[in-house]
Amino acid sequence: MPRFFINPENIGETSVTIPAPDAVHIGRSLRMRIGDAITVCCGGIEYDCKIITISDNCVNCEIITSQKSLNEPDVEVTLFQAVPKGDKLDTIVQKAVELGVTRVCPVLTSRCVSRPDKNSFGKKLERLNRIALEAAKQSGRGIVPQVTELIGFDDCVKQLTANDYALVCYEGGGINLSETGLKSNSTIGLFIGSEGGFDKAEVDTCISAGSVAIGLGRRILRCETAPLAALSIIMNLTGNI
């Protein structure tokens, strides 16, 4: 069933409204009709609805039932991803959303080859958030994970260690994800390096601030493979895959 994400102000007690451009998409591309069933999501709640009126500006729907999205994992994972070269961040965002990430936070670390400034990153950020929205629709998420603004290393360490678990993937060695004791209903920060990985000093800073260094096995994973492998394993260890 088609799935649309709306803002809280579009939810009434017994009805919801879906504004443009989704309204156009519903009426013209999907050719949906009055009476058709549609799923509307907001903040992790899924509303099973019936379409009442359709125009290009607005689709009105009656709420039939609503429930907490069963598709959302019970852990909140923030992926702190050092900015890789080219369009690899596109792939990482898309796959991370499918795998259940809550938030992707791009970070500049010392080994980032691609070093956009905040302004030039703005356009990229719009595209990344569109990719997150599309991936959320396609994979049946209950929320749209946000791709946040580019931050520096020091900010990242602060935000990373504010989680119940703060994990930094280090190719120089670390414990296995199975040994981290990850539990359901927790917040997890996962920090992944760019092509060159991390400087040892950066990892030491993360550890001093309370993070745990983890290893992802003996084979060298590309910087776009590592977050997907780590997320898959985290979701499995916490019973979410």
Added chain:
Amino acid sequence: MPRFFINPENIGETSVTIPAPDAVHIGRSLRMRIGDAITVCCGGIEYDCKIITISDNCVNCEIITSQKSLNEPDVEVTLFQAVPKGDKLDTIVQKAVELGVTRVCPVLTSRCVSRPDKNSFGKKLERLNRIALEAAKQSGRGIVPQVTELIGFDDCVKQLTANDYALVCYEGGGINLSETGLKSNSTIGLFIGSEGGFDKAEVDTCISAGSVAIGLGRRILRCETAPLAALSIIMNLTGNI
């Protein structure tokens, strides 16, 4: 350290030879010199060598030490992948090799949109095996995982169920990978569908032949994300990541 894969006939008792085109690459692109250290792999054995002579035809090396590759997982996973559209199989092969797959076997299932015949798949197969070789070098594998010829569904079921564990990923439901009791030192067959997933009849056939249907959580994974998530989790559960 640069890593090259050679055939058994190039290994002597105390020396190995690396033929063209790798010899050209070593001498010209990498500009390696006599006396430099180099790692040569063959069939899961790593030879730490010293370069003795360099020409465009052949690089001769003295074997310093040799050992079983520590980077190889202790499970042998064959990924039976229903052929997806476009170049997604390229991505799947590259990432699967990084994650430790032993063999990738492309399969035609009823829902494959892309339906190449064996001849037209031949050229693609060459490229896929080149991708596997490059990924094996880059990720530090001890073997070059093979991408095998395109097979039909019936052949696939036979080969799949010849493994200690035969797993078919089914979006219609199945047990969690953690419940499959996967053990180290085993052979594992993993069957993943194309964009449309599997027909129920196909899954039933797999199960009748002795496979287990597994689920990959409640979020819908793209057909190129599913094998990477499953492989990551399998490698974690068997202690290889």
